Amino acid sequence: MGVHKDIENIEDITLLVNSFYGRIREHELLGPIFNGVIQNRWPEHLEKMYRFWQTVLLEDHTYFGSPFPPHAKLPVAKEHFDAWLETWRATLHEHFTGPKADEAQWRGEKMAAMFLYKIEYYRDSTATSLI
Numbered sequence: 039m040g041v042h043k044d045i046e047n048i049e050d051i052t053l054l055v056n057s058f059y060g061r062i063r064e065h066e067l068l069g070p071i072f073n074g075v076i077q078n079r080w081p082e083h084l085e086k087m088y089r090f091w092q093t094v095l096l097e098d099h100t101y102f103g104s105p106f107p108p109h110a111k112l113p114v115a116k117e118h119f120d121a122w123l124e125t126w127r128a129t130l131h132e133h134f135t136g137p138k139a140d141e142a143q144w145r146g147e148k149m150a151a152m153f154l155y156k157i158e159y160y161r162d163s164t165a166t167s168l169i
Contacts, residue, residue, distance in 0.1 A: 044136025045095055048088065054142070055087045058129040067121050071112065094145055095138050109153055110160060119150045 045054065059080070062068050076083050089101035126146045130139050 042133060042135040045134050045138035045142060048092055051088055051091045053133060055084055055091060057133060058126060059084060061125050061129060068118060095142055106153060106156060116154060119154045123147060123150050
């Protein structure tokens with residue numbers, strides 16, 4: 039493999055998102071969950087992910103909304119987030135290297151930890167979800 043470049047533009051974001059979710063859809067643990075929830079709405083989901091990562095990494099504000107609520111009631115646990123992160127890191131390292139790629143990895147890790155915490159909190163408590 040040649041020298042990788044950093045994440046610089048929407049084309050890079052598109053490559054990252056498409057590569058990552060291509061792997062997720064085939065993943066034995068994660069594929070059935072994602073495919074079951076998203077079904078035939080993959081183009082819409084991918085478009086949303088392009089906008090999310092474009093906003094987060096390139097500071098080009100195209101994503102509006104809150105990323106957590108659609109995930110609140112998913113039947114997932116730590117093993118799913120570990121698999122998600124492993125796939126995220128592998129996809130990043132396959133295509134990119136540099137400060138933005140490092141930031142993407144860091145943000146993915148923080149997001150996974152926060153989502154897992156919130157999902158477990160709402161599942162394990164009698165608290166009424168605020169979403």
